[in-house]
Amino acid sequence: MTDTPLTQSLEYARANQARLLEKFYEFLRIPSVSTDAAYQPDVHRAAEWLVAELERLGFDECAALPTDGHPVVYGEWLKAGDDQPTVIIYAHYDVQPPDPLALWQTPPFEPELRDGKLYARGAIDDKAGVWGNLIVFEALLQTTGALPFNVKVFFEGEEESGSPSMAPFITANRERLAADLLIISDGGCLPPTPEIIYSARGIISAEVTVTGPEHDFHSGLGGGVLHNPVHMVAKIIASFHDDNGHIRIPGAYDGSIPMTEAERQKFAATEDRTIQMIKQSLGDFRVWGEPGFGFMERSARTSLDVNGVYGGYQGDGVKTIIPAKAGFKVTMRLAPGQDPHDIARKLEAHVMGFACDTVDIAVKIGKQAGWGVLMLQDGPIIDALDRAYQAGWGQAIDFTRTGGSIPIMGMFQRELNLPITVMGFGSGALAHAPNEHLLLDYFQRNIDTAIHFYHALPQAISG
């Protein structure tokens, strides 16, 4: 290997591994749990710790920017010049609560290395993303004196509590956040095959309640003369799909960006493997869905599921009542391109179409509505990312979609209107669970991969 700036940076990161790991422990010891008010000072302490690190690296405008919730750690390094692209690097420094504490083999905020695994809350999700980038920045700055492009760092402090303040914050900071590309450093690929997601669905939620008589009513006296709220609930739920699983709410698919023919063919070829993988991680299930669409296409299209239904007597045996009230909770997953507020209005209108004189129907749309997202799936940036993984991992990436929802990505795409890709550092296991741990070997490979990727990015973005 010739001694190029690239190899020097790779070498720096490896040579300083022990020292940088010690520093990482310092960060991991701060219990920045965002959902629990008791940890609020710790969340702020973590933010200030990161601001100091960014300043040490020579970033400008470093600050823990206030939001309605926890601060965003911001810093910029714009010395690459106007002719170079600007990239936002996103990660989050808050962590999940450590409960149940009793199941941890070692304390969650006392990082411990065992058999090449670094155990700590946040070790993968997502302090690995934050700290991995800082290592890469240091390696690049210490060996080349500069970063290959202009960088704006955006470290969120409330990802694990649903990012309630992010949408208004991003809107208010639209100019500050102007860039050519957003890299999401959350999650991390797992051996053997590095898989990168380029699309997620949006989400809306609602709760529907149907109320009838003042109290539960004797079913002998009420049967045949009183409208049963459970029957109305069932009628509404049954109206959501036709017998093929197609959603019957008028306009439910409005705005959807369909899957391309190339994607369809690619996913058809790997469908069996995808199904097997989901079964392995989530338990056995029987495949269902709308005829004419492949498994992954169904997972990418608009879907509607009742997550819970309730009404009347649920105990053992028989209770002869007509329940006073019944209801259900419903979520819809939205295809990229769909406006969650528009679809929520259509859901509500459809349900209220059942309004009648004999029961009362109420719809409460959930506050958190997320857009779907369609990130980069091909082109020079993705080619560069693929080459970087081949260099760092010795393997090509598997690009895929998820049927799940990552609202923060939708917010960025919607508000900043820029291309997005994912490059995470948190290769490991048990995120959100006791004994969360990072695979140090793969963490190091991810650092290598990022150095390769960041090195190649200016040309990929410009060309």
Place this chain on the structure above:
Amino acid sequence: MTDTPLTQSLEYARANQARLLEKFYEFLRIPSVSTDAAYQPDVHRAAEWLVAELERLGFDECAALPTDGHPVVYGEWLKAGDDQPTVIIYAHYDVQPPDPLALWQTPPFEPELRDGKLYARGAIDDKAGVWGNLIVFEALLQTTGALPFNVKVFFEGEEESGSPSMAPFITANRERLAADLLIISDGGCLPPTPEIIYSARGIISAEVTVTGPEHDFHSGLGGGVLHNPVHMVAKIIASFHDDNGHIRIPGAYDGSIPMTEAERQKFAATEDRTIQMIKQSLGDFRVWGEPGFGFMERSARTSLDVNGVYGGYQGDGVKTIIPAKAGFKVTMRLAPGQDPHDIARKLEAHVMGFACDTVDIAVKIGKQAGWGVLMLQDGPIIDALDRAYQAGWGQAIDFTRTGGSIPIMGMFQRELNLPITVMGFGSGALAHAPNEHLLLDYFQRNIDTAIHFYHALPQAISG
């Protein structure tokens, strides 16, 4: 008033009121709670106490007949001769549990008279029916030396626990119970208008469960590719009725004996009053039901109600799952004439018609199935009963139907195939509740009424 046998009997019952009340207290002090095994010796003690009373009155074959549950107190007085009709008198000597004890003003098994109200558990339901008949028998026997017809006494000991042993007992004792008429002495009219029920609906129950994936499933990964059990539950429930409230299960109305045109007209005239009365006792509700049928006819026809529905998340907020399982409890009220086993099979077949490869459906039919009943609503016996109330209460009876179910009546009608009517003694309030009490004045009027009625019965039955 001339001194006829009738007036002598009426006079005897009033003259001996204090002594007979003391004796009633003795009976009320026995806590014959049939649902609680701890009271089993007391239930048997009450049965033996009644056997002794019947023997004292000169009845034959007096015995506490064993059943699979609590004994039936039986006794017969057949000395009226072969040319006189035979009447079964039904009442039950078991009572509801007294809980919650703290809400009783005086102990439930220490009868106490306050302001003309006799407070005790069972004072109206149904020890009044048992003891009222024994008073009438004594009055008739002591003043005329005989009863006006042959009597078979049938005092049940497990009415308050669902009469699980009665159907096989009645079948096994069909010959012993041969008679011309059955009088049900349960319940009791309330001032101002004595109302007597001549029809009740049958009942069947079932629980339906739908199971999908092994565990609750992530709705992002499962939405669109996994059959949601709640959706199947809703589809099944929604299939039960058309938009008019007509039951769509094939054969659901099979065997129904329709309401007569005369009944239709009678109930149409009192419909508003009926609705107001139900609202007063059970709370406000909005009238619903199948067009073309009056309120009371809807209450008398076959009906189907889901009594409870469940599945998935029911707590606060959102949980993005596809539930592993969902289900519901359903009861049907059956019109008189319908075979509950036949209708249960049709319900099950309808539900199982939704069977498919992507979820599992199971139907469990409840064990207790009850026939509807159509008792006497006109003719000489009812005329005699009406005249008896006019003599005892100074008022004509209001004959009506109930939409509720009284399975014991259906068993008698089905097994013994005889005419049935109702003549209760328990005029009072708070049956099944703390501070149950009998209105002594009306109890005495019911005794008068029964003496008039029994006196007139032979001619009414023969003529």
